[in-house]
Amino acid sequence: MAFSEVCRICLSVNICMFVLKKTGLQNLYKTLTNSFMDENEDPIIVCLTCHARLIRCRRLQQQAIDSNAVLKQLLAGGSMVLSIPSIKRKENVFSSAKLSLSFNPT
Numbered sequence: 001m002a003f004s005e006v007c008r009i010c011l012s013v014n015i016c017m018f019v020l021k022k023t024g025l026q027n028l029y030k031t032l033t034n035s036f037m038d039e040n041e042d043p044i045i046v047c048l049t050c051h052a053r054l055i056r057c058r059r060l061q062q063q064a065i066d067s068n069a070v071l072k073q074l075l076a077g078g079s080m081v082l083s084i085p086s087i088k089r090k091e092n093v094f095s096s097a098k099l100s101l102s103f104n105p106t
């Protein structure tokens with residue numbers, strides 16, 4: 001079995017595979033594995049399931065980055081209006097596409 005036929009995350013074989021080389025997911029994989037990739041190294045191959053997991057992980061990472069930026073701005077005394085397209089409004093009983101936030105320390 002060739003190394004390139006194995007998913008680098010779950011070790012599955014003989015299923016649909018994706019190559020992560022030269023995608024943002026390759027950097028995420030390196031972050032998750034604390035690894036440094038050589039440009040000459042074999043491309044990272046992952047299965048369909050792990051590819052979807054990496055995409056969800058990237059979304060979570062981006063949401064955390066965005067939320068951290070908002071909180072930092074609020075703690076610095078600012079206020080802002082946010083677009084919240086990722087929030088399921090019916091489940092959270094939001095009636096507007098915008099949410100106003102301000103921070104008032106008491």
Ligand SMILES: [Zn+2]
Binds near residue numbers: 046048
């Ligand atoms: Zn996999």
